[in-house]
Amino acid sequence: MILVKDNRCDFCGTCVAVCPVDAIELREADISIIHETCIDCDICIWVCPIDVLTSDQEPEGKND
Amino acid sequence: MTDYDVIVVGGGPAGSMAAHSAASQGLKTIMLEKDRDIGYPVRCGEAIGDVGLRQFMDPQPEWIAATITKIRMRSPNNTPIDFESDQIGYILHRRIFDYALANRASQVGAEIQTRAYVDGLIIENEAVRGVQYQYMGEKRSLRAKLVIGADGVESRVGRMAGIRTSIKLRHIESAYQATVGNIEIDQSMIDFYVGRNWAPGGYLWVFPKRDGMANVGLGVIGTLARDYNSHDLVHKFLKEYYPKATMLTSVCGGVPIAQTLKCITGNGIMLTGDAARMVNPVSGGGIISGMHGGKIAGEVAVEAISAGDVSVNGLREYPKRWRKVGGKNHETLHRISETIYDITDEQLNKIAERLSKTPEKDRTLLKIFTAVAREKPRILLDVTRAFAGV
Numbered sequence A: 001m002i003l004v005k006d007n008r009c010d011f012c013g014t015c016v017a018v019c020p021v022d023a024i025e026l027r028e029a030d031i032s033i034i035h036e037t038c039i040d041c042d043i044c045i046w047v048c049p050i051d052v053l054t055s056d057q058e059p060e061g062k063n064d
Numbered sequence B: 001m002t003d004y005d006v007i008v009v010g011g012g013p014a015g016s017m018a019a020h021s022a023a024s025q026g027l028k029t030i031m032l033e034k035d036r037d038i039g040y041p042v043r044c045g046e047a048i049g050d051v052g053l054r055q056f057m058d059p060q061p062e063w064i065a066a067t068i069t070k071i072r073m074r075s076p077n078n079t080p081i082d083f084e085s086d087q088i089g090y091i092l093h094r095r096i097f098d099y100a101l102a103n104r105a106s107q108v109g110a111e112i113q114t115r116a117y118v119d120g121l122i123i124e125n126e127a128v129r130g131v132q133y134q135y136m137g138e139k140r141s142l143r144a145k146l147v148i149g150a151d152g153v154e155s156r157v158g159r160m161a162g163i164r165t166s167i168k169l170r171h172i173e174s175a176y177q178a179t180v181g182n183i184e185i186d187q188s189m190i191d192f193y194v195g196r197n198w199a200p201g202g203y204l205w206v207f208p209k210r211d212g213m214a215n216v217g218l219g220v221i222g223t224l225a226r227d228y229n230s231h232d233l234v235h236k237f238l239k240e241y242y243p244k245a246t247m248l249t250s251v252c253g254g255v256p257i258a259q260t261l262k263c264i265t266g267n268g269i270m271l272t273g274d275a276a277r278m279v280n281p282v283s284g285g286g287i288i289s290g291m292h293g294g295k296i297a298g299e300v301a302v303e304a305i306s307a308g309d310v311s312v313n314g315l316r317e318y319p320k321r322w323r324k325v326g327g328k329n330h331e332t333l334h335r336i337s338e339t340i341y342d343i344t345d346e347q348l349n350k351i352a353e354r355l356s357k358t359p360e361k362d363r364t365l366l367k368i369f370t371a372v373a374r375e376k377p378r379i380l381l382d383v384t385r386a387f388a389g390v
């Protein structure tokens, strides 16, 4: 499952652009992952310029 | 019954140009922007070419932070190559520029609504007939003959209409930019750093913004973004080169450097700007290409609505005209970008060394490309053509 770190996101939309299944909802200052849609491909984690996203499944990801 | 002829989603340069060209021909037009502010946050290095800008309007002093007459490129081993011309371009104040573009659209009758987050489309008989949006927590909907998706890199409006817009990691730059104060740089020069050291698969830029301010940013190609982080690299760079610089603001952003989507229309919908992936894939510049795309989309909206056919077939002029204005050049640029991606740091150093031996006054763009081409022969023709056309 993709987790969003608190108080870190810049709401830039880079993760939204790469998400293959449109599972990220992004407003002016609010981001959420639609877990029912997400396929846990993790590419949003890699592409985020400031490491906002992590996964609870893959501890050796970029953020750790 | 429709509320509007055209709904434009997104209030960036592409959206404002689309709204302007539709409204100026008498179409009832509204532009919806999710943020409270047009043009802010500024997710952009704010560089714009003189020739490109003048295709739409004369540069106005209030938008311009700096006038650029010199480009410096630094190879991985820090050999600087300078190129000078008094027609290069400007660093904008995009906040002011984007306001001006939106205001220009409203002056010909376009309505603008900010804090309006589009979260769905009205789709009937396989055609887009309007949008659903939230305004300050309240659900609303509007019907229109045509929707123009100018919603930037996220490009969700297209997906809502069933157009595949998601981008491959190979085709996006994961970017971070700091706007800094107290930095001593030449106010007429833009400065680029290439190579794995600072900019894996992209370039680091230092763009002057007058009074000792500058945009310092970097895009890392998505495929390498797992191992390199643009935020960390920018801060490391600042510490090493400009330790006295102070942070004024910072932004993240994604720069789509893909080819324009094959499909940029659907029944009742057109995509434009970053949402259609119109950014110049070599420079990462998307202001001018977005303005072109938006303008054409607005013009085609006028024609399709007056002909009473907003189906894919009725909108077929749109991809055709985009291809004519930006598209062909865009494809060439895309090929170059694929080649540049493969150039190694050693090759970049060799190119720079060769160029640094040419006297500066003889250092024309063509000479630069000749040097590049000795390392990578097949791109010479492409590069020359591309820059001649920009």
Ligand SMILES: Cc1cc2nc3c(=O)[nH]c(=O)nc-3n(C[C@H](O)[C@H](O)[C@H](O)COP(=O)(O)OP(=O)(O)OC[C@H]3O[C@@H](n4cnc5c(N)ncnc54)[C@H](O)[C@@H]3O)c2cc1C
Pocket: B009, B010, B011, B012, B013, B014, B015, B032, B033, B034, B035, B039, B043, B044, B045, B046, B047, B048, B116, B117, B118, B119, B150, B151, B152, B153, B154, B156, B175, B176, B177, B217, B252, B253, B254, B255, B272, B273, B274, B275, B279, B284, B285, B286, B287, B288, B290
């Ligand atoms: C770090 C960085 C540096 C850059 N530097 C340069 C540069 O120096 N020169 C250059 O030419 N280009 C540069 N670019 C690219 C340039 O910023 C974009 O190409 C340009 O802004 C695209 O214009 P646009 O109108 O298509 O999209 P945008 O300007 O992104 O506008 C899209 C708008 O749509 C809104 N929106 C999105 N979703 C919704 C929704 N669901 N509902 C309502 N509104 C929505 C967004 O809030 C946004 O305001 C840079 C990009 C980045 C990230």
Ligand code: SF4
Pocket: A008, A009, A010, A011, A012, A013, A014, A015, A016, A026, A031, A047, A048, A049, A050, A051, A052, A053, B252
């Ligand atoms: S890429 Fe990162 S900073 Fe940008 S919206 Fe996604 S999570 Fe937030």
Ligand code: SF4
Pocket: A002, A018, A019, A020, A021, A022, A023, A024, A033, A037, A038, A039, A040, A041, A042, A043, A044, A045
């Ligand atoms: S893990 Fe993949 S599917 Fe899930 S939100 Fe991220 S990019 Fe989308």
